[in-house]
Amino acid sequence: MDEDENRYFSTYNRDLRPLHPYTNVTTGETNERFLELIRRGLISKSVVSSILQLLSDILPVPNNLPRIFNELLKSLQIDNHYTERIYCTGCFEIVDQQKRLLCVNENYVNYQKLKYDLLTVFDGDVKSLLSSVIKRNLSEIDYYSNQTSPIFDDDIIIGERYRKLKETHNNRPFISLIFHLDEFPLVKSTKFCLWTFSVSIVELRSSIRKRLKNIILLSADFGNGKLNVTIWLQHVVEELNKLKIPGISMESDNLNIYFFNVVYFALIGSFLAQ
Numbered sequence: 252m253d254e255d256e257n258r259y260f261s262t263y264n265r266d267l268r269p270l271h272p273y274t275n276v277t278t279g280e281t282n283e284r285f286l287e288l289i290r291r292g293l294i295s296k297s298v299v300s301s302i303l304q305l306l307s308d309i310l311p312v313p314n315n316l317p318r319i320f321n322e323l324l325k326s327l328q329i330d331n332h333y334t335e336r337i338y339c340t341g342c343f344e345i346v347d348q349q350k351r352l353l354c355v356n357e358n359y360v361n362y363q364k365l366k367y368d369l370l371t372v373f374d375g376d377v378k379s380l381l382s383s384v385i386k387r388n389l390s391e392i393d394y395y396s397n398q399t400s401p402i403f404d405d406d407i408i409i410g411e412r413y414r415k416l417k418e419t420h421n422n423r424p425f426i427s428l429i430f431h432l433d434e435f436p437l438v439k440s441t442k443f444c445l446w447t448f449s450v451s452i453v454e455l456r457s458s459i460r461k462r463l464k465n466i467i468l469l470s471a472d473f474g475n476g477k478l479n480v481t482i483w484l485q486h487v488v489e490e491l492n493k494l495k496i497p498g499i500s501m502e503s504d505n506l507n508i509y510f511f512n513v514v515y516f517a518l519i520g521s522f523l524a525q
């Protein structure tokens with residue numbers, strides 16, 4: 252169990268209320284078991300909400316079972332940092348998830364048809380994801396970004412470009428980001444693919460920057476068909492642009508206030524050149 256998991260379990264308060272008046276089973280225990288089942292079965296959010304709705308309807312009233320997926324996460328004190336959108340790859344309109352994923356574009360040849368390719372996009376809450384990684388690494392960022400001579404491997408902050416960046420900021424603190432665009436074919440014989448857009452922080456020394464928990468997944472897109480980068484990344488790029496001007500501010504555990512400007516440092520993307 253790593254540090255983050257330890258922190259989660261030390262602050263998680265299980266809901267000890269009985270699920271309904273005629274049982275000793277607690278609401279918290281039920282919700283935990285339910286979450287484990289849906290994770291094992293890779294069940295979609297909308298199906299989970301329908302199952303919860305059905306169970307709530309047949310349980311004795313009153314009962315404490317959550318009625319939708321987000322309530323379930325909330326009861327288990329899990330922050331859901333991602334929202335899902337599903338596109339028709341024929342017309343790139345968002346499909347109607349309530350109506351069996353039908354194309355809702357009246358001008359498209361596959362309007363209301365089931366058999367077409369879909370693209371599923373998960374967009375992260377950019378500000379909160381970035382803030383949580385920065386907050387967890389505040390002392391490391393503070394220490395590493397103020398070094399002036401090489402101390403670790405792969406020292407970006409000693410380079411000419413980073414020095415100039417520091418000058419233009421007149422030594423005001425900033426966070427600079429390296430974006431990564433990656434493609435992972437999921438099934439060899441088809442075009443089913445996963446594309447990810449993630450970000451790492453220059454102000455962390457290389458060995459810490461490359462740790463999985465410090466690489467922030469901003470958006471993922473998977474499906475069988477053409478990739479439309481503009482549509483995929485539109486939302487996340489808008490969120491990133493909103494951070495450029497106000498920057499990010501946060502309170503550390505010892506109640507110090509930190510403020511960082513946000514700078515885009517580099518974009519690494521192999522598949523875009525193909």
Ligand SMILES: [Zn+2]
Pocket residue numbers: 339340341342343344354355356359361362
């Ligand atoms: Zn369509």
